[in-house]
């Protein structure tokens with residue numbers, strides 16, 4: 163299925179570059195490891211990875227082996243790390259395409275070790291420690307057992323020791339400090355048992371980076387910040403939004419007072435008004451809840467227009483009575499800037515009672531991605547990476 167021009171996401175690659183530079187500056191001597199899982203948070207993994215590769219980032223984080231293979235097949239040769247875990251059926255391709263993977267159980271280490279041995283190939287692994295996220299990772303008490311398993315599988319190369327912060331407020335949460343302490347203790351223990359191992363320690367995400375968590379570790383895994391957003395509770399820095407979500411007016415209808423619009427007739431006109439139908443719906447990433455909140459808006463010709471009635475799968479209806487010159491084909495902005503008005507992914511998330519992460523990565527596959535690149539010169543990241 164190829165997307166049409168009914169709705170499109172504009173991706174500003176220059177903003178992405180700028181944000182990467184801001185993140186690298188903030189990370190100082192730590193390496194920047196962009197996270198491009200979930201189709202780069204909806205922004206398009208291949209194009210974003212090309213920018214990352216062009217800027218010489220040392221490693222890109224992905225969510226699973228299919229995402230890693232997609233990048234390899236597109237000619238990305240940067241180191242790739244599956245951040246979470248791999249499942250059995252992913253093992254063979256991980257080895258074949260030189261993908262690094264998080265490990266957090268003896269069984270998995272043995273299985274990976276056996277596959278590596280059968281193919282006589284090294285495999286880079288990152289040992290994941292659960293310091294409080296409670297999802298993946300080994301509990302700190304299990305470290306000695308895991309190290310024994312790693313010693314027994316010499317083809318597994320310990321390239322990283324990692325953990326993940328649970329708080330989206332970064333250093334503003336005391337729990338973050340606790341996790342960092344446990345992480346440092348775990349690293350000490352691993353260094354004592356494996357004095358010759360040279361691994362990268364990484365725990366920080368965007369929130370940690372932008373709230374100056376210390377120590378930051380050797381590498382920072384940044385996702386959301388690179389796309390110009392931060393968790394809602396954190397101040398925005400000079401980061402610029404990379405994505406705009408737009409569609410166009412497909413149809414107008416002038417209705418008299420007392421006309422119901424949309425499923426379940428939840429909206430009824432008070433007076434005569436002009437309704438426009440736009441070809442974007444919840445399948446394309448406009449949350450169904452926007453039609454329930456009663457005060458969600460889109461932009462037409464630089465003016466705010468309320469979404470009226472329920473959002474349906476393929477369409478939304480908006481009230482354009484006050485935009486006198488609106489015409490068929492006029493651009494409609496769901497997320498982004500039009501004239502002096504601006505709607506952020508966070509605004510949409512607030513209306514839909516969710517987080518900006520979900521708004522971006524839910525933008526559907528029918529929505530075409532248009533890449534805009536305004537930069538003339540492309541300079542590499544200033545910092546010489548450690549790993």
Ligand SMILES: *Cc1c(COP(=O)(O)O)cnc(C)c1O
Nearest residue numbers: 197245326367368383384385386
């Ligand atoms: C997604 C992810 C990140 C990036 O998080 P952001 O909040 O987007 O910076 C970092 N580490 C892991 C393990 C992740 O899954």
